[in-house]
Amino acid sequence: MSLSITLVSHALCPYVQRIAIALSEKGVAHERVTVDLANKPGWFLALSPLGRTPVLRVGEAALFESAAILEFLEETQPHPLYPADPVERARHRAWIGFASECLNDIAGFYTVPDSGTLERKAAALHARFRVMEGQLGPGPWFAGEQFSLVDAVFAPVFRYFDTFDRIGDFGVFDGLPGMAEWRRTLAGRPSVRNAVVAEYPGRLADFLRRKDSALSRMMEPSCLTLRQSA
Known part of the structure; x- marks a missing residue:
């Protein structure tokens, strides 16, 4: 069974947009949850050590930092967005x-x-x-x-x-x-x-x-x- 994927985002965060675009280009089914970074909920701080978006929840795991998330998506999802060389x-x-x-x-x-x-x-x-x-x-x-x-x-x-x-x-x-x-x-x-x-x-x-x-x-x-x- 594939793991559920949730993108935890902020409405204006450009780094969230990177992940949203990659998920769309790869055709990855996911949910999206938006948080208010001026009033960060406790559950979000438990997922994001730096208190920043994006966070990608993959099953029970939480991935943070957009570069790491993009690499994870390249390694695990179809339709590669990196060149092969x-x-x-x-x-x-x-x-x-x-x-x-x-x-x-x-x-x-x-x-x-x-x-x-x-x-x-x-x-x-x-x-x-x-x-x-x-x-x-x-x-x-x-x-x-x-x-x-x-x-x-x-x-x-x-x-x-x-x-x-x-x-x-x-x-x-x-x-x-x-x-x-x-x-x-x-x-x-x-x-x-x-x-x-x-x-x-x-x-x-x-x-x-x-x-x-x-x-x-x-x-x-x-x-x-x-x-x-x-």
């Missing part, structure tokens, strides 16, 4: 780590207190994406015709910019046609669309607005627009 597989793992660094940069971008630092953070993101642009092949996916885990982990990176673009023009994708096209193609993938709930844009906007940051102060004239588009 060991060198290419290692290269993909490295670019998955690069995506995590992009997420760290994004967190820095939406929390900085002043506009000058915000511009520098946007430039740093542009520099990251320029490096990635040089790695893209003919598409439509990172590895060509085959959707991979690199695609799965960059989709949540790009999703932030659906909201950022409504706030202002930060030039992050300027002169990067490959990245812009990859972003558009990923946005249309069913597994990517379904990795978040319909209310995600509004929830992200509210989250950003509460940060008392340079970005949140730019949002004031567009709050209504953001809410209506959610």
Whole structure:
């Protein structure tokens, strides 16, 4: 008998989205439970030593940290999302780590207190994406015709910019046609669309607005627009 699988998630967590996309691409039946990280229930803290999402419950076991969960899914579930060649597989793992660094940069971008630092953070993101642009092949996916885990982990990176673009023009994708096209193609993938709930844009906007940051102060004239588009 196969073990039941439950994805314990938070509504805005990009690392949860990675796992949701991988589960969908692999056709893995699972349940999804969402927790409030501002009011963590005791049962969740018992499963997650770091108090973070995602957690994947597999039968009675609890797996934490998205990289470990992705590796588990690759080892145990059908429809591999890593290339078969060991060198290419290692290269993909490295670019998955690069995506995590992009997420760290994004967190820095939406929390900085002043506009000058915000511009520098946007430039740093542009520099990251320029490096990635040089790695893209003919598409439509990172590895060509085959959707991979690199695609799965960059989709949540790009999703932030659906909201950022409504706030202002930060030039992050300027002169990067490959990245812009990859972003558009990923946005249309069913597994990517379904990795978040319909209310995600509004929830992200509210989250950003509460940060008392340079970005949140730019949002004031567009709050209504953001809410209506959610």
